[in-house]
Amino acid sequence: MHGYTRLVVWLLLLSSCSSYFGHVTSDSDVQCLKDLKQSVIDPNGVLEASWSFSNNGIDGYICRFTGVECWHPDQNRVLGLRLGNLGLEGPFPPGLQLCSFMTALDVSGNNFSGPLPEHIFEQMAYTTYLNLSNNSFSGVIPASIRNMTYLSTLALQHNQFDGGIPAQLGNTSQLISFNVADNSLSSLVPDSLQRFSAAKFTGNPGLCGPPLDKRCKKRFRMRIHIRLVWVQVMFVRIQKLLRSINDASITGASAGFILGFVVAFYFPHKFLFCGRLQPYTFRVCG
Structure with missing residues (x-):
């Protein structure tokens, strides 16, 4: 966990320098949330009722938005987005790179669909927790996730991902929790991910090799x-x-x-x- 500790210390140091970074970061984080709100379908009106940008002269006002966690309650600086089970729909939200200090994203239990961005790591360079489970995301798992070097939790279960699991994905040194159960994945489980239990891979008829009992057949x-x-x-x-x-x-x-x-x-x-x-x-x- 040395790398994760170093990341947190670095972000805390930047966060403390509010006199220099405060205004710039505040503006970008507010724009990040505006872009997110505009990009998703909110049939239950959760974001519409809570995410009001009319108080933009008050420090920390976005910290009172539903699902928004801030580094400090008096600063408009997003630490994490916990948007699980809100009934949200649409593609993967764009513009998250503007939440430049965000370390966690949880959109589990919604109705998001479509592919993930090919260069998803560019949107969430410092993310340690990524939970996209229980949605309808499809397509391949982007190999660029391996570049999210601080990622410790990756939850992709109960979606519609297909293709193989990127071989380099398990090389992320901080990854301690991983789950791709109940998708449409195929091919061999990469050696670097075989340290996780079989339950993390079940529900993918095309997956084979350890830790699963299913042996791989020659193509x-x-x-x-x-x-x-x-x-x-x-x-x-x-x-x-x-x-x-x-x-x-x-x-x-x-x-x-x-x-x-x-x-x-x-x-x-x-x-x-x-x-x-x-x-x-x-x-x-x-």
Whole structure:
């Protein structure tokens, strides 16, 4: 937790320098909340009732907004946004980078949908807690999350994420809590995340490997790729051989052999022969 402690100390030092940073940070944090309010759908009117920017001359007025935590009650500087279970809808909120001192974001239990920003880390460089669970987020998990070096909690369970889990995600040194259960993820669980329990990965039919009991099967496309490479190597060798042969008839016969070889290689189970002009199927392998 050394890195996390260092982050907190650094942010506290900046927060204490209100004479220099106060006005600039206050303006940006207020704009951050304005952008967030405009970007989300608020069918229950929670933000509409609480997030009023008419008192912009009062220090710390945004600290009384629903779900807003401040570094100090008399400063408009966002520490965290706890917006869980408010019925909010829409895409992932943009403009969060303006809340430049924010360390926590919780939008769990809402109806957010769509993909996460590819460069999400640029919006939340100092975030230590990120909870997006129980929404309808979809698409791939951005690999750039690995650049959120202070992240200690990542909760993505009960969404619609697909694709694989980024291999570098577990390299985030501070990550102590991780959950991607009940999505549509597939492929192998990265080695760097296998320290977490199987319960954190369940509900993803395509995931395999430790800590899950499901073993990974060889991909058919990988076998095809290996076969194709082998055929290409053999084809190059035969081409070299053909260059040394000048007899056109032999060349034609060799070319026919190559074609037949390739066809037989990719369709090894059955060949079609003809006897007395009557076609029949002959199985050459099980």
